[in-house]
Amino acid sequence: MSGLSIKDLKVGYGRNEVIHGVDIDVNVGEKVALLGANGAGKSTVLKTISGLLTPTEGTITFDGDEIGGTNPAALVDMGVIQVPEGRRVFPGLNVEDNLKVANYGKSPDLLEEGLETVYKKFPILQERRKQAAGLLSGGQQQMLSLSRAIIAKPKLLLIDEMSLGLAPLLVKEFYEQLGDLFSEDVTLLLVEQNAGLALKYCSRFYVLRNGELVLQSDSANYIDDPTALQSAYLGVDA
Numbered sequence: 001m002s003g004l005s006i007k008d009l010k011v012g013y014g015r016n017e018v019i020h021g022v023d024i025d026v027n028v029g030e031k032v033a034l035l036g037a038n039g040a041g042k043s044t045v046l047k048t049i050s051g052l053l054t055p056t057e058g059t060i061t062f063d064g065d066e067i068g069g070t071n072p073a074a075l076v077d078m079g080v081i082q083v084p085e086g087r088r089v090f091p092g093l094n095v096e097d098n099l100k101v102a103n104y105g106k107s108p109d110l111l112e113e114g115l116e117t118v119y120k121k122f123p124i125l126q127e128r129r130k131q132a133a134g135l136l137s138g139g140q141q142q143m144l145s146l147s148r149a150i151i152a153k154p155k156l157l158l159i160d161e162m163s164l165g166l167a168p169l170l171v172k173e174f175y176e177q178l179g180d181l182f183s184e185d186v187t188l189l190l191v192e193q194n195a196g197l198a199l200k201y202c203s204r205f206y207v208l209r210n211g212e213l214v215l216q217s218d219s220a221n222y223i224d225d226p227t228a229l230q231s232a233y234l235g236v237d238a
């Protein structure tokens with residue numbers, strides 16, 4: 001199957017298993033959300049797909065290739081790109097060098113094209129391109145982090161809590177721009193605390209609780225009342 005397919009994934013930290021057998025499928029070009037309370041294991045799933053953690057059991061395939069346990073650099077070459085929680089720009093590098101690193105190993109033409117796209121979208125990054133990324137505001141660092149993903153030309157994009165610490169207006173703007181920033185055939189798995197936003201943007205979602213999937217549904221079924229998801233998050237009747 002093309003797209004992302006995760007079967008019976010088990011993974012953790014040392015001997016502490018935190019994901020206890022999870023199945024997730026995202027078709028090519030589909031936008032899917034992974035939701036759940038703090039500590040449910042959302043970032044752990046993303047980190048495993050992007051190669052930072054190796055599954056103890058189960059398989060992860062992307063466009064038919066088994067990628068579980070592949071090293072992160074090779075996954076980036078395959079188009080598996082993560083926008084990590086907490087932004088993670090290189091604070092000591094200037095803005096433009098942060099963007100150049102994202103193009104590593106690709107052609108200079110692609111870099112020029114990518115820089116043009118992101119500078120047009122986020123003019124403040126162009127204005128500040130010679131400043132250390134660590135001096136940008138939180139929202140601007142998030143712009144930079146997304147810009148790095150745009151330049152990397154993802155096939156599979158993994159975004160972890162883009163809205164964390166950002167002003168609601170800015171978050172809304174980011175979501176509205178996602179469709180323009182990435183081509184339509186990009187497969188997206190999105191982790192988001194703000195369920196209302198995630199449901200608006202994604203056609204389907206999964207809810208993870210204590211490392212197990214407890215609900216999956218089309219977003220349309222919950223879009224009018226995202227608070228109904230709270231019982232699934234917490235395992236209590238809301």
Ligand SMILES: Nc1ncnc2c1ncn2[C@@H]1O[C@H](COP(=O)(O)OP(=O)(O)OP(=O)(O)O)[C@@H](O)[C@H]1O
Binds near residue numbers: 018040041044
């Ligand atoms: N580096 C680590 N070493 C040991 N345990 C970890 C590590 N990172 C996460 N965990 C544990 O794994 C579990 C899942 O964490 P994870 O970060 O995947 O949750 P999350 O759903 O992303 O939460 P949040 O919404 O707070 O970001 C938690 O119990 C957490 O304490």
Ligand SMILES: [Mg+2]
Binds near residue numbers: 042043044085160
């Ligand atoms: Mg997390």
